[in-house]
Amino acid sequence: MTLPITPAAVRTAARALDGIAVRTPHLSVTALNDATAATVIVKAENFQRTGSFKLRGAYHHAASLPAEARARGIIGASSGNHAQALALVGRLLDAPATVVIPSDAPRAKVEGVVSLGAEIVTYDRSYGDRDALVADLAEERGLSVIPSANSAHVMAGAGTAALELLTEHPEITTLLVPVGGGGLAAGTAVIAKDLRPDIRVVGVEPHTAADTLASLRAGHRVSLEEVPRTVADGLGHTIPSELPWQVNSLLLDDVVTVTDDEITYAMGYAFAHLKCVVEPSGAVALAAVLANRPDVAGQTVGVVVSGGGVDLRVFHDLTSTFRTRNGTPAHV
Template sequence: MAERPVTLDDVRDAAARLAGVAHRTPVLRSRTLDRLVGAEVFLKCENFQRVGAFKFRGAYNAASRLSPEQLAKGVAAYSSGNHAQAVALAARELGTSAVILMPEDAPRSKLEATAGYGAEIVTYDRYTEDRTALGEALAAERGLALIPPYDHPHVIAGQGTAALELLEETGRLDLLVVPVGGGGLIAGTAVAAKGLYPDVRVIGVEPEAGDDTKRSLEEGRRVTIDVPRTIADGQAIPTPGELTFSINRRLLDGIVLVSDDEIREAMRFAFQRLKIVVEPSGATGLAALLAGRLENVSGRVGIVISGGNVDAGRFAELCG
C-alpha cells in the first residue's frame, strides 16, 4: 500500500476533528484488579464510546474528510458489526447515506443497531465469500466512497485517539495491552504511544483461533488463516491489513493469545467487579492480564476495553 506512514501528528489531528463528536471515554481503576495482577491497571473503556466501541473514532475521522461530492453520493463499508455501526452513525452525522456489507451470522444486536442508524445492509457468508472483494465491488457499482474497517490511514489515526486520551490522563505507562482484529486499533495505539513514550511496551491480544497477526509477525509477512470460529466475532479476521501490518511489525512488542474460556472469565470479572458490560472482542486485553498470558507485568499497565456490543441474551449465554 503506497499510503504515507501514520504519525503522531495524524493522531493529534484526528483528536481535534473528533472533539465534541466522539466521547472522551472514562478510565476505570480497580483495587481488586491491581492486587490480583501486582500492578496499577488503567482501563480505557471504549465500551462507553458512541456505537459502543472504539470504531466510531476511525470511521468519523475518515468520513469527515471526504469531499462534498463524495458525501453527496454516500459511503460504503464492510464489517462484522462495530465498524458497520460506526460508519452508519458517521454517515448520519455528516448528512449522507451508508450501505454496509455484513456477515449473515453477525450478532443480531449489531445488525439491528446498524439499521437503526439508517444504513442499508447487504449480507454475505463470511466463511465462503471474500468480504473485501464484495465490499469493493459494491462501492464501485454504486459510486460510493469505501471506508474500510482498519486498512486506511485516517481510520488508523482515528483509532489512535483512544490511546492518546488514555496517556493524556495517566501519563507514562510501562505496558499497553490492546485487542487485535485487523490491526487498526493497535496500529493507531502504537503510533500514539510510541510517539509520546518510545519505551512503552505495546502488546496485542488475539483469540487462539484467530492468530493471523501473531503468525504474520513471526514469519515476517502477512499470513492468511481460515476464518476464525471464536466468540470474539470482532476479531474473526483471516489476515492482517496491509497498512496495519506494516505499522505493527515495526512498532509492536509482541502478540499473546487467549482462549474463549479466558475471554468469558474476563467478561464475568468486568461485570461482577467493575460493573461494566464488555463484548468478547473487547475483553481480550483484560483476559490476557487475568489469565497470566503477559510477561513482566509490573508498574503501570493500560488496557483498552475496545467495545461493549453484546446483547443481554448473548451475554447470559456466554457468561451465565
C-alpha cells in the same frame, strides 16, 4: 520504511473528533489490581458512541472526503461495530451509508445499524468475499469505501483512544490492545511510542485467530488456512490488513493470545468488578492481563477495552459460568 501514519496524524484526528467522539472513562479498581499484582487502568471504549472505538476512525476517514463524495454515500464491511459506526457517521455527515455484514453477525449490532438508518447487505463469512462485494457495490453505486482498518485516517482516528489514555496516565509502562484487522493496534502503537518511547505495546488476539502473531513469526503477512472460529467475532480475521501491518510489524513489542474461556471469564470479571458490559472482542486485552500474559506484576498497565456490542441473551450465556477466583459464584 516510512509508516503510513505519524503521531501528528493522530493528534490531527483528535482535533477532528473533538465534540464527536466521547472522551471515554479510565477505570481502575482494587480487585483488578490485586488480581494482577499491578496497577491496571482500563480505557473503556464500550462507553463510546455506538458502543465501540470504531466511531473514531470511521468518522475521521469520512469527514476527510470531499463533500460531493459524502453526498453520494459511504460503504464498508464489518461484523458489527464498524457497521454501527458507519451508520452513525452517515447520519452525522448526511452521507447515505451501506454496510456489508456477515449473515451471522450479533443481533444487537445489526439492530444498532438498522436503528441508525443504514442499508444492510449480508454475506456468508464461510465462503463469501466481503471485500470483493464492497468493491463491486462501491463501483456500481459510486460510493466511497470506509475500511474498518486499512486506512491511514481510520488508524489515526483509532489511535486517539490511546492518546487520551496516555495523556492522562503517562505513568503507564505496558499497554495491551486488541488486534483484529490491526487498525486500533497501529494507531495505538504510533502515538504510544511517541508519547513514551520506552513503553511496551502488546497486541492481543484470540488463540484461534492469531494471524498477526503468525505473520510476525514469519516476518511477512500470512493468511490463516481457515476462517477462524472464536467467540470474539470481531477479531476473526484471516490475514492482517496491509497498512496496519506496516506499523504493527515494526512497533508492536509482542502479540499474545487468549482462549475463548479466558475471554468469557474476562467478560464476567468486567461485569462483576468494573460494572461494564463488554463484548468478547472487546475483552481480549483484559483477558490477557487477567491471565498474566504477559507478566505485568509491579507495573502500571493500560488495557484497551474496545467495545460492548453484545446482546443480553448472548452475554448471559457466555458469562453464566463465571466464578470469582476464590470459586464464589458471581451473579451476572
